[in-house]
Amino acid sequence: MCKTRKKRCNKSLPSCGYCIRKELHCVYTRVPRLSNHAVLTAERTRAEPIWGAWPPTSIASSRMILSSNVPSDQTTAKAVHNQVYLEIHGMIRATGQFVDGISHRYFQGFHRHLPVISRIRFYNNLSTSGGAPGADVSVLLLTMCLITHAPALGFESEYGTFQMAEQHSLYLTARSLLTQVQVSCSSSLPLIQAGILLALYEYTHGRPDDAFMTITGSARMAYAARIHTRDRHQTRMTHTTSHNADSDIDLLLQAEEAANTWWGIVICERTFLIEATVFDQPMVTVFPGVDARLPIEPEVLDQLDISGSKYLPNVPISCLTSEKIEGFGRTVQATYLLDQVLKSFDTPDIDSRLLQLDRLDTNIQAFLSLVMAQCQGHSGIFCVSINIAIRTLFMVHWHIFGQHPQAVRANFRSQEEWFERSQDALDTVTKIVVNTAESLIGESLANTATPMVDLMPPTYTYISCAALRHIRRSTHREGVDWLESAKNMLQTSLDKYFQRWSVSDDWVKVRSHTEHVACSAGCVLGI
Template identity: 50%
Template sequence: MAADGNRMRVLRPLQACNLCKTRKKKCDKSLPSCGYCVSKQIECVYGDVSFPRNPALTAKDTCSKPPSLWPSPARAIINPKHALQPTEAFGREVYSEVYRVIRDNGQFADDITARFFNGFHHQLPVISRTSFYNSLAVSEPASSADSSLLLLAMSLFTKTPDAHAQTVPDVEKRRGLYLSLKSLYAQVQACSPPSIPLIQAGLLLGMHEYMNGQPYNAFMTISMCGRMAYAAGIHMPRSHEHITSRNSDSQSLFQEEEAANTWWGIVICERTFFCELESNSQPLLSVFPAGDSRLPIESRILDQLDILEHRSLPNIPLSCLTFPNLGGFGRMAQATCFLDQLRKAFEVDDIDSRLLLLSRLDTNIQAFLSLVMPQCQEEPGIYCSAMNITIRTLFILHWHIITQLEVCAPRYESKDVWLVRSHEALETVAKMVIDIADLLLATPVQGTTMYMVDTMPPQYPYIARAVLGYLHTRKSTEESDWSKKAREILQIWLDKYSQ
C-alpha cells in the first residue's frame, strides 16, 4: 500500500485468489483476503502474488493468512518471519490490514484525521496534528506499523452517532473495529519497540474501552501504555525551569511536547479509570508529577509548534490554580491532582486524621470547582472534562465519609455533623449532574442529527450512574417530586447514551 498525497492507495495482486480461480468467479483481489473469502470466513490464498506498483515486493514477502480467532474484521495474523525483524514488509502488512478494516467500515484516511482533530482531539490533545500529517505525507508511510495503528485507533472516535437511529449492524461494525485494533495492537506491540505513536494508539484504545463501560479493560490497557512510556523514556519529570534550557530545534520541540502531553494523558487516564474499579487494591503504575511540574500544552498550541518559538510556549506549573485563561487540558491535569490526593488520603488508617484531611481537601476541591465552572460556561466542551473529574472526586470523597461512618465513629466531632455535611454536598453534586443531563437532552446540536448527549466527555456517564445510585439509596420518609423526576432524567440520559 502506498500514499498519494494524504490518501491511501491499496496494492492489489495481479491474479485472483486460488478459490475464486477454482470457482471461475470474479475476484475483487482485496488484501489480505478477498471479499468472497471474507464473507465466508475462510482462508484466502493468492498463488502468484505480485504488486505492479511496487516491483521490489515479491512473493517471498507474503504469506497465506490463517483465519481469525474471533469474528472481527481483523482476519490477518502478521507474518512471524517479518515480525521477528520488523522491516518495511512488516509495516506494509500492518498498513494493508489497517486499510482494509477502515475501508470495510466505510471510512477514509482523510475523513478520519479531519474528524478526529476537529473533535476528540480537543478532549485529549496528545497527538501533534502537524507531526501526524507529516508522517502520512512521507514517501513510504507503509513502513511504520505504529503510525498505521494510530490511524486505526483514531477511527474509533470518528463514527458520528445518529440521534434518531442506531442500527444493530452499526454496533457490530464498531465492535469489529475495536476487536481489529485490539488484535493488531497485540501483534505490533509484541514485535516492535515502544514508540510515541504506539503508546498514543494504546491510550486511545483504553479511552474507547472506558467510554464503552469497560473500566477494568481500560485500566489494564493504560497500565500497558505506562510500561511502554517508561521504556521509551517519556516519563521523565520536567520542572518549571526546564523550558529555558531545552533545544530550540523544531523537530526536538515537536517530540518533546508531544511526549510530555502523552505522559500527562497516561497519568490522567490511569487515575480516572481507577476510580471505577470495584477493587481499589491495585497499585498505580504512573507517579503523579510534583507541584512544580509544567502543565501540558493545549491542542491549539500543540497544533502550531511548527510556527512557534520554544520561548513563547506557556510555562505554568501544576500548582498554579489561579492562573488566568488556563486551558482545558491543564485544568484536567489539576483536577486529576485532587483525585490523586484523595486516593492518598484514603490510605490514612486513623479515622479522625483521615476525616480532617478529607475536610481540607473538600474545601480546596470546591474552590477549584468555582474556578472551572465559569470557564466551562464561557467555552462549552473545552473545560467539561475537568469539571466532570472534579465532580466525580467530590462524590467519591463524601460517599466515602458516609460509608466509613457506618462502621466507625470519630472521636473529636459528632458523627451526625459529618453525615449532614456530606449528604448536603452530595445533594448539591446530584443537582449539578441532573442539570447537565437535562440540558444535554433538550435539543440536538445545531446543524446535525446528534443530541448533545453524544458530545459529552467520557467521565459523565460514570457520574450519572453514581448519582442515580445515590438517589436510589437516599433516605427519605417520602420521595419528593424532585427526586423522582431526577431519577427519570438520569435514566433517560443513560438509556440514550447506551444506544
C-alpha cells in the same frame, strides 16, 4: 484466498492488497463461524461490566488477520509496514469511512478532551514519502477509527450497516494488532497513544477493568520509551543554540507531545481505577510534584511552530486559582485533587483521614465553582475537569458515609454534622449532573451545529451513574420530590449518549445488579 485474483492474493482481510489497490470487489471463501455455545462461553468468562457486556461475536476473522501479519525472517520491515497499512486501510474502508474523515472527527472530538496527539506530527507520520507509514502509526489510525466510529452517524459498509458485533470485531482486531506490533517493534509514541485510545474505548463502553489493564500496559511502554523523563526546558534551550531551526522545532513539538501523552496516561489511570471492581490496587504511574509545569493545550499542540514563550506558559499544577489555565490544564489539576483523595484513603488514623478529606472537600468545591464559572461560553472545553471533580466529590462523601458512626468524630463535629454536610454536598453535585443531563437531551447548542452529546466526554456516563446511585439511596428521605424527575432525566440522557456512541443497551438490564454490588463493596472500602 480471494477468488478475483488468486495468484496475487496476499490473504489480507477484509480485502486483499491487490483488490484494494485496483479498487476491485474482493471475495473470499466463507470462513466457518464459531458455534454460539463457544462464543457465549468465552463471553461469560470475562469480568462483569458496569452497564453492559461485549456483544457476542466470532473471533475467527481477527485470528486470520494475525496469521497473515506474522513476519518471517525473510520479511523486511518495509514490507511489514506496507502489509499492516493495507490491511488496516481495508478494514477502515469496510466500515464505510475514509482516513480524512476519521482524523477530522478525532481532532474535533476526543482530541479536545485528551490532547495527546499532535495533529501536525500525525499527518506527517501518516503521509511519509516513498511508502506506507510505520506499523505503529497504522495501528494508531485504527484505534482512532474505533474510538470515533458511531453507526448513529449513518456509516455503512458494502455489506450493510456496520452493526455492534462488527464494531466489537474491529475492537478485537485493533487489540490484537496492537499487541503484535508491540512485540515486534520497540516502544514508540504512536504505539503508546494507540494504547491510550484503546483503553478509552473500553472505558467508554463500560469496561473500566479492561481499560485499567490496558492503560497500565501503555504506562509500561511509556516507561520503556522514557517519555516520562523528557526535559522540555532543555529542548527549548537546544532550540536557541542549534543551527537547524526546523529540526529543533520538531524536537520541541515531539517533546511537548510526549509530555502530553504522559499526562494522558496519568489522568486515565486514576479515572479508570476509581471505577474498577478492585479499588485498592497499585498504580503504575506516580503523579508529578506540585511544581511540575502544566501541559500545553490542544490548540497549541496543533501549531506548526510552538517555540515562542507565549505558547509554553510555565504554570505549575498547584496554581488552582490562576485564570490563565485552559481545559487540559484544568483536567490535570482535577486529577491532582483526585490523586490527593486517593492518597488520603491510605491514612490509617480515622481522625487524620477525615480532616484531610474535609480540607480536600473544601478545595475541590472551590475548584469546581471556579471552573464552572470559567466554562461559561466555552462549551466542551472544561467538561472533563468538571466531571473528574464531581466524581471525586462523590467518592469523598461516600467514604464518609461508609465509616462506622462511632469513628466519625474528627474536627469536633458530631456524626450528624458530618453526615449532614456530606448529604448536602452529594445533593449539590447530583443537581449539577442533572442540569447537564437536561442540556444533553435538549436541542443543539445555540450558535453551533454541534449537538451537546458530541461535546460530552466518556466521564459523563460515570458521574451520571454516580448521581443515579445517590438518588436511589435517597428515596427514603422526605422533602426530596425532585429525585424522581432527576432519575428519569439522567436515564434519558444516558440512553441518548449510549445510542450516539453505540454502547451496548445491556447496561439497562445489569445496572441495578452491578450498582448493588458496587454499593456493597463501597461500604466495605468506604467509598
